Amino acid sequence: MSVWDEVVGQPRAVGTFQRAVLGARRGAEDPQAFTNSWLVTGPAGSGRSTIAYAFAAALLCPDNGCGVCPSCQQVAARSHADLTAVATETVSIDIKTARSLVGRAANSPTTADFRVIVIEDADRIVERSSNTLLKAIEEPVDTTVWVLCAPSEADLLPTIRSRVRVVPLTTPKVEDVADLLERRHGIDHETAMRAAREAQSHVGMASRLVTSPEAWRRRDASLDGVLGLATVGDAVRKAQEWTDIAKSDGEAHFAERAEREKLETYRDLGLEPGKPVPRKLQKIFRDLEEQQKRVAKRATIDGVDRILTDIQSLLRDLLMLKLQVGVPLVNESRRGELEAVANRAPAWHTIASIEAIALVRERLAANVPPQLALEELLIGYAIGSS
Numbered sequence: 001m002s003v004w005d006e007v008v009g010q011p012r013a014v015g016t017f018q019r020a021v022l023g024a025r026r027g028a029e030d031p032q033a034f035t036n037s038w039l040v041t042g043p044a045g046s047g048r049s050t051i052a053y054a055f056a057a058a059l060l061c062p063d064n065g066c067g068v069c070p071s072c073q074q075v076a077a078r079s080h081a082d083l084t085a086v087a088t089e090t091v092s093i094d095i096k097t098a099r100s101l102v103g104r105a106a107n108s109p110t111t112a113d114f115r116v117i118v119i120e121d122a123d124r125i126v127e128r129s130s131n132t133l134l135k136a137i138e139e140p141v142d143t144t145v146w147v148l149c150a151p152s153e154a155d156l157l158p159t160i161r162s163r164v165r166v167v168p169l170t171t172p173k174v175e176d177v178a179d180l181l182e183r184r185h186g187i188d189h190e191t192a193m194r195a196a197r198e199a200q201s202h203v204g205m206a207s208r209l210v211t212s213p214e215a216w217r218r219r220d221a222s223l224d225g226v227l228g229l230a231t232v233g234d235a236v237r238k239a240q241e242w243t244d245i246a247k248s249d250g251e252a253h254f255a256e257r258a259e260r261e262k263l264e265t266y267r268d269l270g271l272e273p274g275k276p277v278p279r280k281l282q283k284i285f286r287d288l289e290e291q292q293k294r295v296a297k298r299a300t301i302d303g304v305d306r307i308l309t310d311i312q313s314l315l316r317d318l319l320m321l322k323l324q325v326g327v328p329l330v331n332e333s334r335r336g337e338l339e340a341v342a343n344r345a346p347a348w349h350t351i352a353s354i355e356a357i358a359l360v361r362e363r364l365a366a367n368v369p370p371q372l373a374l375e376e377l378l379i380g381y382a383i384g385s386s
């Protein structure tokens with residue numbers, strides 16, 4: 001067993017990091033293989049953070065990442081004293097977080113040879129924060145290692161980009177993802193293949209499908225929704241329904257977390273939970289609430305984005321059938337249904353719908369309310385197919 005077992009279908013990147021770990025040790029043969037600042041890039045679901053934490057674990061482990069020692073287990077639980085894990089669920093990484101990271105980066109490790117800072121969404125570092133981080137990343141303390149993750153180099157501010165060594169990931173093969181699902185969840189090959197295909201090799205999504213029947217059912221329901229869309233009325237109803245689903249999904253996820261953060265804040269301030277908060281400290285709780293609102297909003301948008309990805313896969317399948325290119329379908333289990341739609345829908349309509357999805361994503365990024373953006377997409381689809 002090793003920490004690299006969880007990394008799916010990335011032999012080159014794993015090789016780079018394994019050499020880096022060896023290069024980091026005292027008296028290494030190839031010290032050039034190691035550097036202090038890294039950037040892992042790759043499409044969503046390619047496992048950017050998985051490989052980042054595997055690298056962190058390997059650096060902190062006395063045995064280069066055995067996967068079983070206390071150190072490796074602590075990294076897996078994100079509780080290692082020399083690991084700082086930044087997994088923001090907010091839209092941006094603010095200046096306060098950036099300052100505290102710089103502070104930590106200046107300290108020497110407590111038990112391991114290194115202190116590793118993993119930033120899972122480095123593309124969410126805003127410019128002001130990046131200026132704060134810049135010097136720490138550019139001239140890190142010898143024992144501090146930065147591992148940033150982002151979809152692509154272009155997502156990072158140029159000032160940071162030029163100071164990190166880039167490790168690109170590729171979309172893993174469906175078979176590799178299925179293999180991991182079988183190993184991790186003990187499911188049969190056919191279900192694993194179907195989940196891997198429908199999640200389009202997105203490891204996290206594929207795991208979610210096989211562990212949450214509800215998530216899988218919801219995916220099926222959105223595809224049914226699109227295939228059955230006939231009128232403008234249907235489109236408006238669906239847009240409302242999906243926004244509600246995405247929202248309640250997000251709320252359930254964050255209610256628990258918000259409560260926990262609030263209790264922690266009470267404790268940090270030496271207050272008793274539920275008791276009145278002294279006037280001078282009230283601003284802290286207001287800030288926390290503001291921050292939590294932003295988190296919840298982001299969750300809704302992520303939920304809508306997942307639905308868009310599923311619809312996109314359906315349209316892509318329709319187009320493949322239309323063009324008769326004979327590639328495997330993402331939604332192979334619906335082949336019959338899809339063939340029927342492909343026979344009656346003109347190709348231009350399918351292409352227009354795929355383009356419309358890209359437009360919805362741009363609108364969401366520009367803060368257009370999700371329901372409005374979805375409505376437009378679905379109405380366009382309904383009109384085109386009638």
Ligand SMILES: [Zn+2]
Pocket residue numbers: 061062063064065066067068069070071072
């Ligand atoms: Zn270990």
